[in-house]
Amino acid sequence: MIFRSRKQSRKLGSRKKLAIPPIERSSDGVRELAAVVIVKDEGAYIEEWLEFHRLMGCGHFYVYDNGSRDDTLEILGRYARAGLVTLTPWPRFDLDTGPQIYAYAHALCSYGPQWRWMMFLDADEFLYPAAADSLTDALRDYEDVPAIAVPWRMFGFSGHETRPPGTVIGNFVMRAPFPPPPDADELLKVKCIVDPTCVSRVVGVHMFDLKTGARSAFNERKQCVDYRSYRDRNLIADDVFRLNHYFTRSKEDFRRKVEKGSAARPATEGDGVPGDLAAERRVRFSEMIERTPVEDRSIQRFVSPLERALAAVRT
Secondary structure (H helix, E strand, O other), X not given: OOOOOHHHHHHOOOOOOEEOOOOOOOOOOOEEEEEEEEXXXXXXXXXXXXXXXXXXXXXXXXXXXXXXXXXXXHHHHHHHHOOOEEEEEOOOOOOOOOHHHHHHHHHHHHHHHHEEEEEEOOOOEEEEEOOOOOHHHHHHHHOOOOEEEEEEEEEOOOOOOOOOOOOHXXXXXXXXXXXXXXXXXXXXXXXXXXXXXXXXXXOOOOOEEEOOEOOEEEOOOOOEEEOOOOOOOOOOOOOOEEEEEEOOOOHHHHHHHHHHOOOOOOOEOOOOOEHHHHHHHHHHHHHHHHHOOEEOOOOHHHHHHHHHHHHHHHO
């Protein structure tokens, strides 16, 4: 494979900024926390992802489906009928910008007034509090910040050739060191929990333009970070919020992931990277994760509650 630099990658496609009209809180009141996710063929895992984040205090899920052909829609349909999911078909709109950015803009404009916080994740990312019982409990200390950037902890195969029985959070316990070493800096990215009223533009899948400054957020210490500084070792913090990114899952799952492309960006990465480069990037990331893996069971305290929740919805 031919690996290209991030600078080269950016030249292969354009990045679009989608401006958000001013969002004001609903006069009918707001709920605490919603999640936005775009999916494709996540039937084997989406139920666990939904139930886990329900346990974390998420009150509703805005799910954008990018053309699933497995049983994803059937599973999501059950949650939609229960009033927990708003499901929107979401195809690809152009060749330069993946549908994920448009989905985020749509969710903010359409549903942002109803929520105090919205978090923007992928279906292989699990966001949880390091010590509190739920995200909503932990967020009560952050009423004075417009957005919280939570860094990835990147999990790999954990020795699994094929999908094991049980939960993702229970089975996959080996990850790259955190923070990653300098030669694996690409593994250090963030996802955000935002106050919708503070967003001015959607510029990518990792950070937003805020009214307080371009592509800025705050770490859990309430230090300002932006797209230039979120890899700064002095600003990295995840003692309050943690984000486990189960990047590969099993080796069989990972092969399928590379072959199908991203659920959000089937032909390109979010910055316009063509599909062949997207596959190269995923393989490179997996190699960096597997180089010197360490054990991390910090999410394990939620395994039993999650298993009970899954058993309840499956009966």
